[in-house]
C-alpha cells in the first residue's frame with residue numbers, strides 16, 4: 244500500500260492485514276515520512292512493515308511507526324540476523340520471508356524465532372525479494388504448513404483473482420498475500436481487481452468474506 248484509498252478498498256474487500264514496503268529498491272516502496280502522512284487516513288487493520296534484511300536501527304525506526312508485524316525478506320544464511328530481529332520486535336510480531344533458490348530447503352530452526360512465514364516466489368535477480376509476480380512452490384508450502392501448524396503460514400507470489408481459489412484448494416492456506424497482480428502500475432492498486440478477489444473467493448466458497 245502506498246495510498247489510503249487503496250488501503251480502504253482492501254479493507255472493504257475483506258483484507259485482514261495491510262502491508263507497506265520500505266525496501267528502497269522496490270518500485271512500490273513507501274518512505275517513512277509518507278507513511279506517517281497517510282497513517283491517520285488508513286483503516287483500522289493490523290499493519291505490516293515489509294523490508295529486506297534491515298539493520299537494527301532501521302528496524303527500530305519502523306517499530307517506532309507503530310507497526311503490528313514486521314515481514315522481513317532475506318537471503319539464505321542470515322540466521323544470526325533473524326535472531327536479532329526476533330529479539331528486537333518479539334517472535335510473534337516477526338514474519339520471515341526467506342529467499343529460497345529452487346532446491347534449497349526451508350530451515351525449520353527459524354520457526355523458533357518467528358511467528359509467521361511468508362512463502363514467496365523466487366526470482367534470480369540479486370535485488371528481487373518480492374513483488375515479482377512469480378508463483379511460489381505450493382506443494383512445499385502445503386507440506387510445511389501441515390507439519391508446523393503452530394506457525395502462521397502466508398502464501399504469496401503471483402496471486403491474483405484468477406488463481407486465488409486454486410491456491411486455497413491446493414494448499415489449504417488460511418492467509419493469501421496479494422500484490423502486483425492487483426496493480427495498475429507499481430504502487431498503485433486497481434480497485435476493481437481488489438474487489439474481484441473477494442468476488443472470486445466468495446463465489447467459490449459460498450462465504451461472504
Ligand SMILES: O=C(O)c1ccccc1NCC(=O)[C@H](O)[C@H](O)COP(=O)(O)O
Pocket residue numbers: 262264266269270271272293294295316361363364372373374375376377399400401402420421422423424
Ligand atoms: O513488492 C515488492 O516490491 C517487494 C520488494 C522487496 C521485498 C518484498 C516485496 N514485496 C513483499 C510482498 O509481500 C509481496 O506481496 C510478495 O512478494 C508477493 O508479490 P507478488 O508476486 O507481486 O504477488
